[in-house]
Amino acid sequence: MRAILAALALAAAAPAHAQLDLGRILDLGKKAVEVGQQVQEATKEYTVEEEVALGEGITSGFLGAIRLHPDERLQRYVNRVGRWLALQTERADLPWTFGVIDTDIINAFAMPGGTVMISHGLVKRLGNESELAGVLAHEIAHVLKKHQLSAIQSDAGWSAAATGAKTYAADRIGRRGGDVLGLKSQLANAGVDMVKDGLFLRPLDRSMEYEADRIGVVVATRGGYDPYGFVSVLSMLAQVKPEESGVSITFSTHPSPADRLAELEKEMPALEKYASQPRVEGRFRQALGAR
Numbered sequence: 047m048r049a050i051l052a053a054l055a056l057a058a059a060a061p062a063h064a065q066l067d068l069g070r071i072l073d074l075g076k077k078a079v080e081v082g083q084q085v086q087e088a089t090k091e092y093t094v095e096e097e098v099a100l101g102e103g104i105t106s107g108f109l110g111a112i113r114l115h116p117d118e119r120l121q122r123y124v125n126r127v128g129r130w131l132a133l134q135t136e137r138a139d140l141p142w143t144f145g146v147i148d149t150d151i152i153n154a155f156a157m158p159g160g161t162v163m164i165s166h167g168l169v170k171r172l173g174n175e176s177e178l179a180g181v182l183a184h185e186i187a188h189v190l191k192k193h194q195l196s197a198i199q200s201d202a203g204w205s206a207a208a209t210g211a212k213t214y215a216a217d218r219i220g221r222r223g224g225d226v227l228g229l230k231s232q233l234a235n236a237g238v239d240m241v242k243d244g245l246f247l248r249p250l251d252r253s254m255e256y257e258a259d260r261i262g263v264v265v266a267t268r269g270g271y272d273p274y275g276f277v278s279v280l281s282m283l284a285q286v287k288p289e290e291s292g293v294s295i296t297f298s299t300h301p302s303p304a305d306r307l308a309e310l311e312k313e314m315p316a317l318e319k320y321a322s323q324p325r326v327e328g329r330f331r332q333a334l335g336a337r
Contacts, residue, residue, distance in 0.1 A: 144161075177276070
């Protein structure tokens with residue numbers, strides 16, 4: 047309403063020969079109001095069902111570009127470790143799913159709603175199950191704190207304000223009244239498009255990564271693992287050269303391993319007494335097919 051009144055005031059103040067068409071002014075004012083409503087819609091809290099549906103769409107789009115690794119035994123193993131860790135959290139009731147994608151890229155991703163993917167390239171670089179648990183727990187932490195969802199909502203709101211038209215969130219991932227099935231379908235389609243458009247692969251805020259590191263080591267510790275497993279992973283990444291094949295995406299979407307280690311070091315003294323918890327090397331090597 048303020049936008050419409052402002053437009054009318056400008057029209058009244060202008061000389062008669064310079065006045066804009068009143069209908070056009072009102073139309074511009076209405077569009078401004080619609081954009082404001084759409085931005086507000088884009089930042090609404092998602093229900094669990096909406097979060098899961100959006101995550102399923104992102105997963106579908108992601109797996110349309112990169113396939114799962116064909117080793118079914120490895121997939122079952124990673125799922126068991128990941129689901130055990132998820133049970134240690136306050137969102138244990140999500141439909142948690144964990145998978146290994148068939149690529150040498152060194153990375154891991156979490157989708158809204160509880161799907162986590164880790165690359166075979168990263169798995170091969172790990173030395174034991176506590177390190178795997180550390181990586182998976184970090185991604186679980188992103189889901190617990192809804193980091194990806196916050197980033198998506200932020201981008202959707204920006205898109206609405208910038209285009210002044212039908213927003214990504216309001217028309218594609220927004221609420222649709224009581225049409226539950228239609229809403230889930232739209233959310234899934236929006237998730238696919240987010241992968242295609244590159245939105246989902248944009249880096250998260252550094253503070254979110256640091257928070258996921260802190261929460262992740264606690265989740266891994268609750269699961270009975272050596273909390274320093276994830277520290278070992280970051281130490282390994284710190285020794286990898288940025289130009290080395292397969293690590294460019296990781297380094298471009300995360301703070302440097304050295305910075306993450308420095309932040310995490312502040313939290314580790316509280317977990318020192320759990321450092322004697324197992325690292326589980328034998329089972330890990332067997333799952334990877336190593337002798």
